[in-house]
Amino acid sequence: MSKPHRFSLSLLTNCKTLKSLKQIHAQVLKKGLDSDPFVAGKLLLHCSINLSDSLDYAHRLFTYTPNPDAFMYNTLIRGLGESETPQKSLSIFTHMLGYSNSPPDSFSFAFLLKGAANARCLRMGSQLHCQALVRGLDSHAFVGTTIVSMYAECGIVDFSRKMFDEMPEPNVVAWNAMLTAYFRCYDLKGAEGIFYLMPFRDLTSMNVMLAGYTKVGELELAKKLFLGMLIKDDVSWSTIIIGLAHSGSYDEALSYFRELRRLGLTPNEVSLTGVLSACAQSGALAFAITLHGFIEKSGMVWILSVNNALLDTYSKCGSLDMACLVFKRMPGKKSIVSWTSMVTGLAMQGYGEGAIKLFNEMKESGTKPDGITFISILKACSHAGLIEQGYKIFSKMTEEYGIDPTIEHYGCVVNLYGRAGLLQKAYDFVIQMPIPPTAIIWRTLLGACSFFGDVVLAERVKERLAKADPDNSGDHVLLSNTYAVAGKQNDVVMTRESMAELKMKKIPGWSMIEVDKF
DNA sequence: ATAGGGTTAG
Numbered sequence: 285m286s287k288p289h290r291f292s293l294s295l296l297t298n299c300k301t302l303k304s305l306k307q308i309h310a311q312v313l314k315k316g317l318d319s320d321p322f323v324a325g326k327l328l329l330h331c332s333i334n335l336s337d338s339l340d341y342a343h344r345l346f347t348y349t350p351n352p353d354a355f356m357y358n359t360l361i362r363g364l365g366e367s368e369t370p371q372k373s374l375s376i377f378t379h380m381l382g383y384s385n386s387p388p389d390s391f392s393f394a395f396l397l398k399g400a401a402n403a404r405c406l407r408m409g410s411q412l413h414c415q416a417l418v419r420g421l422d423s424h425a426f427v428g429t430t431i432v433s434m435y436a437e438c439g440i441v442d443f444s445r446k447m448f449d450e451m452p453e454p455n456v457v458a459w460n461a462m463l464t465a466y467f468r469c470y471d472l473k474g475a476e477g478i479f480y481l482m483p484f485r486d487l488t489s490m491n492v493m494l495a496g497y498t499k500v501g502e503l504e505l506a507k508k509l510f511l512g513m514l515i516k517d518d519v520s521w522s523t524i525i526i527g528l529a530h531s532g533s534y535d536e537a538l539s540y541f542r543e544l545r546r547l548g549l550t551p552n553e554v555s556l557t558g559v560l561s562a563c564a565q566s567g568a569l570a571f572a573i574t575l576h577g578f579i580e581k582s583g584m585v586w587i588l589s590v591n592n593a594l595l596d597t598y599s600k601c602g603s604l605d606m607a608c609l610v611f612k613r614m615p616g617k618k619s620i621v622s623w624t625s626m627v628t629g630l631a632m633q634g635y636g637e638g639a640i641k642l643f644n645e646m647k648e649s650g651t652k653p654d655g656i657t658f659i660s661i662l663k664a665c666s667h668a669g670l671i672e673q674g675y676k677i678f679s680k681m682t683e684e685y686g687i688d689p690t691i692e693h694y695g696c697v698v699n700l701y702g703r704a705g706l707l708q709k710a711y712d713f714v715i716q717m718p719i720p721p722t723a724i725i726w727r728t729l730l731g732a733c734s735f736f737g738d739v740v741l742a743e744r745v746k747e748r749l750a751k752a753d754p755d756n757s758g759d760h761v762l763l764s765n766t767y768a769v770a771g772k773q774n775d776v777v778m779t780r781e782s783m784a785e786l787k788m789k790k791i792p793g794w795s796m797i798e799v800d801k802f
Numbered sequence: 803a804t805a806g807g808g809t810t811a812g
Contacts, residue, residue: 358803362803390803390804391803394803394804395803397804398803398804424804425804426803426804427804428804429804429805430803430804430805431804432804432805433804433805455804456805457804457805458804458805459805460804460805460806461804461805462805463805463806464805464806465805486805487806488805488806489805489806490806491806491807492805492806493806494806494807495806495807496806518807519806519807520806520807521807522807522808523806523807524807525807526807526808527807552807553808553809554807554808554809555807555808556808556809557808557809558807558808558809560809561808561809564809588809589808589809590809591809592808592809592810593808593809593810594809595809596809596810597809619809619810620810621809621810622809622810623810624810624811625809625810626810627810628810628811654810655811656810656811656812657810657811658811659810659811659812660810660811663811692811692812695812
């Protein structure tokens with residue numbers, strides 16, 4: 285039997301861009317195949333799941349379909365649930381309840397609940413749980429497993445366990461979800477309890493344990509488990525490498541990578557980004573260069589995340605030239621990570637103006653900066669002493685980009701004023717902040733006071749700090765430093781403890797005073 | 803379709 289829609293749909297396999305999808309869509313319309321639910325469903329699936337940045341088009345495609353079937357509803361829900369705004373999938377769900385002939389099924393709930401998990405929205409998740417319960421779909425294996433994960437993502441592992449205990453015959457996926465749930469909440473004892481209770485384990489169970497051990501800082505247990513594993517896949521390898529890189533064991537991360545190569549295995553892009561991150565943090569430039577060679581040879585230069593990790597490694601190792609080269613030669617669209625990494629690199633090497641210039645280029649390229657980008661650029665400004673520019677950028681953050689500043693952003697501004705000696709301005713800024721200043725904020729300001737020897741303001745800040753952090757430590761050192769810088773070192777008597785503290789800890793500015801003076 | 807590894811700041 286010949287199927288007239290086969291030709292058009294086979295094109296979807298190689299369809300990588302929205303532009304080519306639009307061409308296929310045009311073909312479909314020309315042949316009058318758009319009323320075929322199978323064709324319409326495949327098209328929608330491709331632009332809401334397989335392509336990135338094509339959700340708007342998917343939404344339009346859906347809107348212009350007269351009577352979307354359950355597959356189309358579920359596909360759009362799925363696409364929205366994986367997007368930056370998973371809550372939007374709820375409006376499709378509401379539409380489904382009101383206008384569709386097909387009621388929501390197990391697929392709908394699995395995707396909606398995944399969206400709630402992605403959004404870490406307990407309200408959304410628990411309401412969907414109720415809806416599923418009413419429809420008798422909470423006992424469905426896929427739905428139930430997603431509910432277990434959802435509660436853990438929302439930070440309530442007890443609810444995950446309750447849901448799990450209600451499952452009559454949990455399969456290995458459900459067991460693994462419960463195991464993951466405990467680690468997500470850093471509950472090692474709970475995870476171990478499940479692991480020993482599991483009637484069956486697969487490679488995923490082992491990899492979850494591996495990742496969990498490194499997450500809670502049990503590196504020895506992780507290494508022991510890894511060595512004992514008879515079967516390892518690429519996830520096992522990347523998990524141990526990334527776990528070590530995250531825990532500060534950079535040399536060991538490199539060792540495991542070498543071992544992987546020695547066994548003749550091919551690293552994938554995840555283990556490569558992991559080992560590059562270890563290089564970046566430890567300054568292992570020589571190793572990074574050999575990795576770069578491998579990446580070029582193996583044809584992985586086309587992978588965005590690998591390029592991002594590579595340029596970040598070069599810039600952190602002080603090789604700005606190479607970082608620029610990787611950045612410029614990157615194939616395809618640069619991501620927010622590429623831009624932010626490059627901005628940070630320039631800022632850290634002291635090129636404040638260069639960082640701002642690149643930040644502007646980023647905006648022109650159409651990439652929207654996020655909260656992390658603003659931390660980098662604000663740091664660049666305070667480093668380079670660009671106070672006006674910095675504050676302007678900080679204002680734009682809310683006004684132009686609608687990003688709510690976090691305490692870290694406020695800290696950057698305090699640092700910006702503080703380093704420039706605008707202490708009163710910094711103090712006034714802290715007083716009018718919409719979120720309560722933390723001890724870190726006050727300590728930043730106290731550090732600035734000590735640097736410039738502003739005794740009066742330092743005393744005022746000290747009182748605020750004492751309220752924010754009653755069992756503060758190290759602050760009297762900063763305060764006495766202030767007096768020292770102001771030439772009034774006799775006003776504060778240093779105790780033996782604070783002297784020791786001064787020598788032990790690297791408190792900002794401590795080297796400015798000679799300890800012998802006290 | 804449900805479970806495991808990811809690069810940017812701090």
